[in-house]
Amino acid sequence: MLTCDGLRMGGTIAIIGAGPGGATLARLLSGRGFRVRLFERDASLDARPQGGSLDLRPDSGQRAITAAGLDRAFAARSRDDAKAFRMIDSMGSAMPGAGQDTHEDAGPEIDRADLRAMLVEALPEGMIAWDHKVDRVSPQGDGRWRIDVAGRGPVVADLVVGADGIGSCVRAALTDVRPIHTGITMVAAYIRPELRRGSALSDFLGEGSVMFAGGKRTIFVQRCARDVILLYYSMAVSQGWPRDAGFAVDDHAAVMASVRAAYRDWSPELLDMLTQVQDGFHLWPTSVMPPDYRWESRPGLTMFGDASHVMPPFTGKGVNLALLDALDLANALSCDPARPVQQAVVGFERAMQARTATEIRACLRVGRYAYGIDLGFDLGEAA
Numbered sequence: 519m520l521t522c523d524g525l526r527m528g529g530t531i532a533i534i535g536a537g538p539g540g541a542t543l544a545r546l547l548s549g550r551g552f553r554v555r556l557f558e559r560d561a562s563l564d565a566r567p568q569g570g571s572l573d574l575r576p577d578s579g580q581r582a583i584t585a586a587g588l589d590r591a592f593a594a595r596s597r598d599d600a601k602a603f604r605m606i607d608s609m610g611s612a613m614p615g616a617g618q619d620t621h622e623d624a625g626p627e628i629d630r631a632d633l634r635a636m637l638v639e640a641l642p643e644g645m646i647a648w649d650h651k652v653d654r655v656s657p658q659g660d661g662r663w664r665i666d667v668a669g670r671g672p673v674v675a676d677l678v679v680g681a682d683g684i685g686s687c688v689r690a691a692l693t694d695v696r697p698i699h700t701g702i703t704m705v706a707a708y709i710r711p712e713l714r715r716g717s718a719l720s721d722f723l724g725e726g727s728v729m730f731a732g733g734k735r736t737i738f739v740q741r742c743a744r745d746v747i748l749l750y751y752s753m754a755v756s757q758g759w760p761r762d763a764g765f766a767v768d769d770h771a772a773v774m775a776s777v778r779a780a781y782r783d784w785s786p787e788l789l790d791m792l793t794q795v796q797d798g799f800h801l802w803p804t805s806v807m808p809p810d811y812r813w814e815s816r817p818g819l820t821m822f823g824d825a826s827h828v829m830p831p832f833t834g835k836g837v838n839l840a841l842l843d844a845l846d847l848a849n850a851l852s853c854d855p856a857r858p859v860q861q862a863v864v865g866f867e868r869a870m871q872a873r874t875a876t877e878i879r880a881c882l883r884v885g886r887y888a889y890g891i892d893l894g895f896d897l898g899e900a901a
C-alpha cells in the first residue's frame with residue numbers, strides 16, 4: 519500500500535488544470551518535496567481572457583496563499599480599497615442599510631489573471647505542461663493512472679488530481695453527476711475605456727464594486743486592476759442562449775437589444791449608464807453541482823475546486839474554496855508520512871464534500887432570493 523512518504527520519495531502526482539486551484543496545489547506539494555506534473559490545456563497564461571476580480575477571504579483563500587509563502591507577492595498584486603461594495607436599486611437609489619460598506623468577511627481583490635500569473639510564476643521552471651489538454655484518465659491496472667493527452671502520448675502517475683474546472687475530464691472517472699445550469703447566464707462586458715474615470719459610472723463605483731438589483735435581476739459592476747471596469751448582466755435564458763435565440767454572441771446589437779429588453783422596467787438613465795460597453799461579450803452560464811452528491815473514492819484519483827463543486831458566483835466563494843481545498847489536500851498528504859495515500863485522500867474528500875454541501879446551499883439561497891432560482895434542492899435555512 520502506497521504511503522504518503524512512498525509517494526513523496528518515489529511517486530508522481532499529476533494535477534490536471536493550472537487554474538488557481540491546480541497551481542496552488544502544485545506550489546504547496548512541490549514545496550513539500552513531492553514530484554508534481556501539471557497539465558494545462560491553454561497554450562500560455564494569456565491564451566484567453568481570464569475573467570474579472572476576485573476577493574480572497576482571510577479564512578480560506580488567504581490561508582492557502584500564506585501556506586504557499588506568497589503573502590508578499592499577493593500584497594503587491596491585490597487591491598485592498600477594492601473591497602468597497604454598495605447595493606443600488608433599479609431606480610438608482612441606495613438600498614436600505616447598504617451604504618458604502620464592505621462584505622463582512624471580504625478580503626482584498628485580485629484579478630483572476632493576476633492571481634493565476636502570481637501562482638504560476640512561483641512554480642519551478644518547466645513544471646507546467648502548457649498546451650496539454652487531457653482527454654481522459656483511466657486506471658492502468660497496477661494501481662497507477664494513465665492520462666491521455668490530446669495529440670500526444672499517454673503519461674502515467676501514481677496520484678491524479680482533477681483541478682480542471684467546470685468541464686472536468688477527471689470527473690467522468692469518479693461520478694456521472696454533471697453541473698446543472700441555474701437558468702441564469704452572466705453576460706460580461708467591458709465599459710468603454712474613455713468612461714473608466716471621470717464618468718457618472720466611475721463616480722458611482724469608486725474603487726470597488728456595485729450591485730444594481732431589482733425585479734430578480736442584477737447588474738454587477740466591478741473595478742478591476744488597471745482601471746478596467748467589468749460589468750455582468752444576469753440574463754434568465756437557456757444554457758444555449760444566444761444560439762437558441764438565433765444569433766451569435768458577437769452580434770453586439772442583438773445581445774444589447776436582449777439586455778435592454780431584460781431590464782426595460784429599470785430607470786432609463788441608469789440603464790443608459792450601464793450599457794456603455796465595448797464590443798465583445800463573454801458568456802458565463804452559471805452552473806451548480808447538487809449540494810449532496812458524493813462520489814465513491816477510487817485509489818489514486820481525486821478532484822477538487824470547480825471540478826468537484828462548481829457553483830454560481832453569488833457568494834463569491836468559488837476561488838476561495840478551490841484554494842482551501844488545495845491547502846487541505848496538501849496537508850492531508852504531508853501530515854503523516856506513514857499514512858496510506860488512499861486514507862489521506864478519502865479523509866480530504868469527506869471533509870471537502872461536507873463543507874461544499876453547506877456552501878452550495880448558501881449560494882443557492884442567495885440565488886433564490888436574488889434571481890428566483892429554484893432547482894428543487896432542499897436548501898435548509900440560513901444559520
Ligand SMILES: Cc1cc2nc3c(=O)[nH]c(=O)nc-3n(C[C@H](O)[C@H](O)[C@H](O)COP(=O)(O)OP(=O)(O)OC[C@H]3O[C@@H](n4cnc5c(N)ncnc54)[C@H](O)[C@@H]3O)c2cc1C
Pocket residue numbers: 534535536537538539540557558559560567568569570571572630650651652653681682683684685686687822823824825831834836837840
Ligand atoms: C476563464 C475563466 C474566467 C473566470 N472568471 C471569473 C470571474 O470573473 N469571477 C469569478 O468569481 N470567477 C471566475 N471564474 C471562476 C473561478 O475562477 C473559479 O471558481 C475558481 O478559480 C476555481 O478554481 P479552479 O482552479 O478549481 O478551476 P478553474 O479556475 O476553472 O481552472 C481550471 C483550469 O483547468 C484547465 N483545464 C480545463 N480542462 C482541462 C483539461 N481537459 N486538460 C487540461 N487542463 C484543463 C483550464 O484551462 C483552467 O486553467 C473564471 C473561470 C475561468 C476558467
